[in-house]
Structure formats: structure tokens, C-alpha cells
Amino acid sequence: MTALEFQGVRVRLGRRRHAADVVKGVDLTVPAGTVVGLVGESGCGKSTLARAAVGLVPLAAGRITPGSGVQLVFQDPYSSLDPRMTVGSAVAEAVPKGAGVDRAGEVARLLDLVGLEPGHAGRLPRHLSGGQRQRVAIARALAARPRVVIADEITSALDVSVQGMVLNLVRELQRELGLTMLFISHNLAVVRYVSDRVAVMNRGRIVESGPVDDVLSAPRDPYTRTLLESVPRLR
């Protein structure tokens, strides 16, 4: 497994006069085989950082390693799967090409891994529930045999009871496969549940990072404190 490293990453979006730095110099390391949670509010640049890591947006400065073998699981499973492609072919498309690759077998193995039945391979996304779609998206990301997985708000479009299943799956897979993972979410409770370390992002910068329990029980940055106080609590 490989670590994911951001070194002095800057991302500029928009053209000419409307251009603005969305990510303003981020240094962040996700140690190999661990999960780092990235929290922050919408517009803070966390999704842009994820897109930069997989090459969907260009870097203005800095370096992200590894440069390849990073897979992204998107927020909305309703739009991240091609509505005209069966589950099986969506996953098969991601399996690396090469001689002696048993595609059908690999697809079956991956679907089983994420807890879907082999019969799901022939179905179209519209016949699946939100939770099942997100499982397909995870299977597709894993099919590419990534060195690093980035999960961008993967449960925020899901119902609470389904969210629990997907979070359990993410934890299981991460432990079984020893995945290196950047887990992005605006939900602190969710991040706390899956991550080993947490980084807090605000206005394009990482304002605080450290082991989950330390940051959430004794936040040093005022923004982290505001964020923690705003979390609605039942008890």
C-alpha cells in the first residue's frame, strides 16, 4: 500500500478575472493503510482537493503522490453511474486490461465483496436502491485495483439506515484490504466513526489535523470548535 501525500497543493478554478484560489496550499499526508477524515463546510475546497488528486482538475502548484492509481467514489450514486450501463459492465469497464484477466469472475468477486448478489450484474442502476448503487460505485472503484481510495461525501445522499450499512462496509473493506483512504465528509460524527486521523479544512486551508480523538475532544483551532458546537445532538 502507498501513502497519499499532498505537498503545497494549490488549485485555481475559473478563468482570467473570475479565477480564484479554491485550495490555497495544502500539505496533508494519508499514511499507508490508514483512513484520514477530511471535514469542512461546502465551498472550503475539500471536494476540489479530491478532484485534483484524481486529475479531474489541474494543479496550480504543488505535488500529489501517487500520480496514478487513485480512485474516487462520488457523493451522489444517482449521477455517478451511467444510467444506460448495467452494473456488471460498469464494474467490468474498470477492471484493468491485460491477458488472462477473468473479467466475469472479477466482477462477481467484487460484487460479492461489497455485499451484492451476482444477479445484480445484469441490472441497470435505476433498478437499485441508493445504498445498492453506492455499493456498485465502491466496487467499481476497487475494480481498478487502486493504491489509494478517496471517498467524497459518499453517504450524504443516502438515508440514515442505509448510511449505516455503507459506513460498515467501508470500515470492513478498509480493514480487510488495508486500504489507504481519504474520507471526506461534512458530518463530524460520520468522520469520527470511520477515521484514524482527521484534518479540518476551512477556506482552502487545513486549519487543524491530528488523531481523531485528540482533535474532536480538545480542538485547538477556533473554527474546529465552532464546527463541533454546531453538530446537532440528540443527547
Added chain:
Amino acid sequence: MRGLKTPLGAAAALSLAFLLFAVVLGPILWGDDAIKVDTMALAQGASAAHPMGTDGLGRDVLARTMVAARPSVGLALLATLITVAGGLLLGGLPAVLGRRAGRLLNGFIGLVVAFPGLLIALVLAVVLGSGGRPAAFAIGLAGVPAFARLTQTLAASVAGRDFVAAARVLGVGRTRMLVRHILPNIGEPLIVQATLGAGGALLAFAALSFLGLGVQAPDYDWGLLLNEGLNRVYVNPAAALAPGIAVVLAGLAFNVLGEYAAQVFGGRSPAARGAGGSARPVPGDALTVKDLRVSYGPAVPVKGVSFTVGAGERVGLVGESGSGKSLTALAASGLVEPPGVVAGSIEAGETAMVFQDPMTSLNPALRVGTQLAEVATAHERLARRAAGRRAVARLTDVHIAAAAKVARQYPHELSGGMRQRAMIAMGLMGTPRLIIADEPTTALDVTVQKQILDLLREVSDSTGAAILLISHDLAVVAQLCSRVLVMYAGVIVEDLTVERLVAGPAHPYTRALLASVPDMSADRSQPLATIPGRMPSPADPVAGCPFAPRCPRAGDRCLTAMPPFEDGVACWHPIKEVS
């Protein structure tokens, strides 16, 4: 095909049947009559032997019109084929080529689109020479720019979707991306456009032939027949009328077929009629709902819901997607649109509605202040200036700094939280007894969410308005409300206080829901509790308790009989112990 029962579907089928009949059987049935020269009946008017008269050589015009269907339609289809092939190629290329070449090609398409299609067709027809095939090429090529532009625009809209980004991350090549991911997802509007285009090509062809640039004698199509007939229109009007009617009918057939295709593919089925629930003011409770049912044909998403919201009370309505909570809220404010049918009784005082996404519920083309003032001018016939002043006052009430300035701004200039505040201010323009807020904070950040919840509480305290908060998030509901209604598969399964919710609900579903949400004190070494199975769909008939198939406490009775709603819970085996 169910669509044939609609007037449009029937018209499409009928005109298409006529066209097919003429194309397939025309030359066989009338082929001989069409070329039979009758020197005894030159250029005659309508008669029993020749219903549409004869032409200069004594040939039967009706027979010739029917025979001409095949070349006319055939050439129109050939032209359409050329348009579609050329358009797909030109419009799809920018997606395959690199960024710079793509931009250049887009510019080229934009340039040629600026020329009128018929003008290009005429020029090309002159250049390519007269005759059927060259004219088909001229018309086909003239249609390419518009079709290419449509393809390119649609492709660009699909290219922005997440699944295309996902495929790019997976390293899918550009050509495969176009063929596998983009084209299948834009096929429907293109088919509709092509069908409509075929009608246009038919008319254009008739026009070219009429001008002598299309089909040349001794061959003939409708346009040429029209040309011949028009020379003698005062002698025998029928000779010009017959091909004219044929052109109109065929053009209509293609257009109606295109409209029909648009309906089938676009899912634009004609709306069914339904009775909407009305809201009328009553003293006492802010909202009383009795045995509310909302149905869409066989699907019944809300299956008999009864509850009251007292004056000034803050009640939460929670449930997962598909539980019917949002429809219940819409029905309570009389906003269910046909084909939805609302049954049961709803009594509500003046109601204000706050939606999840304030960007789509505010009119983007109107200034915020104007939209707010509109409420007062429309409902209370307040003078415009007084209404404007009240709008600014209400914006101040929801803690918008520099309210006068914000009133002059457009919704897109405001942040999500500000828009939601403006939406609440809009609700306060009248004197609502009830504010229905449907997931008002789901689209917002946690810090802003807290501010909006605080604002709703403050508004409720200061104006005495009751609140019905619809949410999927138990914690959010607990922040604002004193009472919680839990919905599952179209029914209310539990009605409890927030204290009871925290201490331990009686319904197994509420408990399971509570356990499946990670909170800041969840044990990280344990997997989260989950609810196996899925909620029954609104179309499934449910005999017993809808939660029974997923419930660990379910017995035989649960599967056969719906438990009555007693002591705030609808369950045969409620959980008594409180943690």
C-alpha cells in the same frame, strides 16, 4: 401500446398508416394508371373516372400522387439520414478531439448554424446539379449544422455529469466515452429531433422540386406534381390540390410522430385530473389532518395519516425517503399536483412553506424584496411602497444585516443560508399560524444549519406560529421540536415527545433508526446497527404492519393485521422498557 389511446398517439398511428400504405402499395396498385397516357382525356377536371382529374398527357393525377409517395418519402428519409449521420459526426467530434481542436470545431458549427438552412440547401442544390439524389444531399447537408449543434449541446450537458467524471478517472478513452457513455444518454432527444426533421426535409424537398431543382421529369415526386398542377390551377384545381394535400398529410405524420416520440421518451404523459386538498382557516389548532391519503394511481405513498399540531406547537415529522413525509407536508399545504389524488380532511390556519432548496423556490429573475412584497400586494392588496417597507422589516427580523441592500439583490447573489432566511422572511410577510419547513437545512452546512434552526425557534416564539418540521435527521428535529411524529411506509408509527425519543422509543422502527445513526459518542469498535431489508414500495399491498418483515419482534399477527394506533404507537409488541 398504451399511448395509442391518447388523441396524439391515435393521430400519429392513423397518419403513419396512410403514409406506409401509400409508400408500400402505391406503385403496385396505381403504377399502371399513373403512366397510362389517355389522349381522349387530356388535362381534364375531376370526374368519376379521374377523381382528381388528369394531367397534360391524360394521366390520372390521383394515381400519380399515390405513386409519388415512395420517391417523396424515400428521398426525405435519405436527406434525414445524411443530416443525422453528419450531425452526429460533427457534433460528437468535439467530445473526442482535444480541448483546442474541439473549441475550433465548436466555433465552426456556430458559424454555419448562422446561415438559414433553406438557403444552404438552395445553393448546394445548384452546385450539386438537379435531380433527386443531389437534392437529397443538398437538403441533408443543409440540416447538418443545426443537428450538430444540438448533439454538441446535449453531449456537453452529459459530459458534466459525475458518471462521465468517474469514467475519466477510470481511464476510459475518449471514443469509448462518446460511444458508450455519452451517445446512449442523449439518444432520445436526438431521435425526436430527427423525426421532426424528416417532416421538414419532406417539405423542403417538395419546395426544391417545385422550383425545378429537385426531381426531374420523367421521374416525379409531390413537389413536381404540385408544380405541374399549379400551372393549370384555374382549369383543374384538383390537380394541384392532390399533391398539396399529400405533402401536408405526410408532413403532419412525421411531426405528430415526433411529438409522440417526445412524449414516450420524455415521459411527458398527459396529466390526470385529481382533487387537491384545500386549506381553510380554523380557530384552535394550527393544523388538523384526518385520515389523509395521497395516491398516484395504484401507488399510495400516504396511507391514512391523522395528527394535530397545536397552536404554537413545534412538531417534527421524521422518516426515510419514501416514507411519505414530504407528501404529507405538501398535502397539508394544498400543494399536491395532479396526477396525485388527495383524500381525507385537512384543516389548517394561514400557512407558510419553507422548502429544502431555496434556490429553486425563489424566482431567480426577481429581486428578493420584490418577491417578498408580492406576497403582501397579492394577498392584502397593500400599496407597493408599504409592501416594500414591510419586506425590508421582515428581512431585518430574520437577522439579515443591511436588509435594504439585500432586498435589491437577486437570489443568486445570496448564500444558501441567506436565501433560506429570505424564504422564512417571505413566510412572515403574512401572519402565519403554521410554518411548514420541509428539510429546510439539508442543503446547508452545519454551522448555518444551527443558525436557521435557532431562527425558526425564535420566529415561532415571537409570532406564536406553530412549526411542522419535516426531516430525515432525528438530531435536527430534537434541536427544535418538542414532539416527534415518525412515519414509515405511508403511516405514522409513533407519536412521542423528544424526551421519550431520547430515553427510548416504544416502536422498534424508531429504536432501529436511532441506533443506526452514528453520533459523537458512538462506540467506534462496534459496527453500526443496521436495519436489514427495505421499506415496502407505495405500490405494494401491505396486509399487516409495514415494518413487520424487517422487525426482530414481529410475530404472526404483525404480518396479517395492521396494529391500531394506541398510546402514541402503532405496534403489537411495543418496547416498554426505557433506557
